[in-house]
Amino acid sequence: MRGRVSLVAVALVVLPFAVALDAFGATSRTPVPASSNGNQQLLADPSRPFFYLADPAGSTVQFLDAATGKVNTTIPVGLGPNSIDLSRDRASLFIAVSGEDKIAVVDIAERSVTRNLTLNFTPLSVRDGRSDRLYVTGSDRVVRVLNGTTGQELANSSLFSYQTIAEVSPDGSLLLLTTTDVSALVIAAFDIQNDTPAFLRYSHPDLGGTFRQEAVDWTGGRIYLASGSPYGLEIVSIATLDRLGMLPMESYPTGVALAADGSTVYGLSANGNGAAVWAFDVATGVLQRLERLGRQADLVAVSGDRRGLIVGSPIERIAIEPSLGPWQPAPGIQCFSPSVLLAQLVRGLPDVGVDAATIRLDGSALSTDVYSFVSYDTFHLLRANLSVPLSEGPHTIDADVRWEGQSIHTAWTFGIDYGAGSPTCPSIGPGRPGPGEIVDVVPSAIEASLWSGSPSAEIESASMTLQGRDVPSTLTPDGRVQYAVLAPLPDGRYNVTARIAWRGGEASTSWNFTIDTDFSIPRIPLVEYVHPAGFRLPIPEGWTVQTDASIGTEKIDLLVIGPSYFGVQESLGVVTTADPTVRENDSFLAQVAQDTVQGLRTPYPDAQMSGAPRFRSVDGHAAVTFVVEYGTRSVIQEFAVVVSEVHQRGWILVLTAYTGQFPMLNTTFGQIIDGFVITLAPPSPPPPAPGPQPKPAGVDLGLYLQIGEVAAATTVLLAIILIRRSHAPGRRTSAIPLSTPIRFCPRCGTPVEPIGRWCPRCGEILRGPPPGTGPPS
Secondary structure, three states: OOOOEOHHHHHHHOHHHHHHHHHHOOOOOOOOOHHHOOOOOEEEOOOOOEEEEEOOOOOEEEEEEOOOOOEEEEEEOOOOEEEEEEOOOOOEEEEEEOOOOEEEEEEOOOOEEEEEEEOOOOEEEEEEOOOOEEEEEEOOOEEEEEEOOOOOEEEEEEOOOOOEEEEEOOOOOEEEEEEOOOOOOOEEEEEOOOOOOEEEEEOOOOOOEEEEEEEEEOOOOEEEEEEEEOOEEEEEEOOOOOEEEEEEOOOOEEEEEEOOOOOEEEEEEEEOOEEEEEEEEOOOOOEEEEEEOOOOOOEEEEOOOOOOEEEEOOOEEEOEOOEEEEEEOOOEEEOOOOOEEEEEEEOOEOOOOOOEEEEEEOOEEEOOEEEEEOOOOOEEEEEEEOOOOOOOEEEEEEEEEEEOOEEEEEEEEEEEOOOOOOOOOOEEEEEEOOOOOEEOOOOOEEEEEEEOOOOOOOEEEEEEEEOOEEEOOEEOOOOEEEEEOOOOOOOEEEEEEEEEEEOOEEEEEEEEEEEOOOOOOOOOOEEEEEEOOOEEEEEEOOOEEEEEEEEOOEEEEEEEEEEEEOOEEEEEEEEEEEOOOOOOOHHHHHHHHHHHHHHHOOOOOOEEEEEEEEEEEEOOEEEEEEEEEEOOOOEEEEEEEEEEOOOOEEEEEEEEEEHHHHHHHHHHHHHHHHOOEEOOOOOOOOOOOOOOOOOOOOOOHHHOHHHHHHHHHHHHHHHHHHHHHHHOOOOOOOOOOOOOOOEEOOOOOOEEOOOOOEOOOOOOEOOOOOOOOOOOO
């Protein structure tokens, strides 16, 4: 016939799928296992309350009562029955008996075998076709067209695989053949309007593997395939044999059944967790019901009246009636008026159609519809919309569903309390920045936190004001009222108010926060500390205090140790030095600052003053503050030198900080200096007469060296050596104990670490002198 090819051509196309199976061909009188025929041994009668089950390992066919799943009748048919089909007039069963090479014909009314069609091959699958024609696939790779009355062979053609199952359209015009034991499943379609089948098309090899069972929806034009992979029911177009999609399930799909009216398709999966039945709505693809069985199963079928579902083996009937219960609003008190009333409908198994559904509020029927609520375990909801808010007080909801002369009903009450402050009402609170929070960067958004109430209320509006002015705000999906800050905000304190409104109520919250990008506001809490050496000052709360600490030959009156950042140990040190040459003027203090930096450059040439010294008064005495940086090192130090001519003394305060923390610590150091008080009584003898004032040029530096040298040495001992050690290649990063004696390079006199192996300045190998000795003379 023009435009068609023979079955031989199909065999050549798909030969690679079958070559490996030659050695495994079944011989006559050998029953074929059930798994080789696509599980066609179970059939649901569409018009009678029966299932028909063949026993491939035995010799009988059983009639199972659809209402109970129990055996009604057992009929001997011969060894190895493995495929059952219902005759077109629905009066007889055709049964492929693989162990005796025959087709047994069973009269359903008589419950007996009326005749046997003897074959010269082993049948795998049998399907009744157009008038008096049977289509039988065999283990010899041949499909045969038989006379349905006599069994006479009318036509035959080579198949394209060893094991196939057959399906015939209700009008007898189309034959589908599906391979059952090849890695890539293939379906072929044939025109059978004449006795010789004519090839039409075959599917592409993308329909999965380890085929188990198929269900054909001739009216809907779809084939549903259950295979070991993928994990779901593959959907194939009958017209084109193209893949249309998949209904997802768990591993591993093993069975599939279609309701007689084509409304629901049932998938069966079986894995280490047991078997599960999945009911899908054919029209929408929505999962209607998932029921776990707690055991394994490999067969599934649904009765013609859709009231009985059986799984096996062993055979078990599943019949779960639909249930109806409260959903929204939930029973109890809430502070808002609902916009919709919902009742939960859990569909039965097998699934049943809903003829009518009604929701009544306080006795009045409302317009009601049913829709799917899609989640992992899908169910349905009866829905009735409300157009106006309800009155305060109790309300009663009645819901019912009716189908096929049956009905189910549920009722519950809920109450509405519009009173403010109800614990069920939505609420709004401060978000970020938090109440009273001080932030050092402009926030990208200002947010309020939101709770939708219990039960959750629909928030109808949300707004926010900043400094009393409305700002554009949105309600985020995760429940926040948010204002996106698009333009930079200047430093200062900001007042925020956020509001929400819902059906029947509203709530608001207010708070403030501060933006301080230049760290003008102190962030570290301080506590007062009094030192017996004659001074007091505020120090960071929680930092470790050491008094009269010794480092080498140097004595530190006060050492306050803070956190460590990236190997930099933050600290505050205070050293007192007696010096009758101190002068309370800017020239003296400027020289002190200069000498300090110069002294630091001996071990660290990259030390330099950041900015100019700042002269000020501390506790009524002259003082200077200055900052020293150390090139690319992540450490920075701030000094304050306070001098008192009446006390003939100087006090050196040194803050050591990680560069990233310095902006915050700088403000804190300012607080510390502001709070520094000299408590030491002046000496009894009057102080010596002041020396000559510095000259405008050519200043005698001898008057300024002592305090400057002490400041420089203190800095080195307190921080730099410790930090230097933490960054030395191959060295441990833990800090040296502050009480450990220190030594000096025998070559250049630079202070070095006690366990150091070389001088950081000149590179001299360090073998001595022992710790505690002074620098070389």
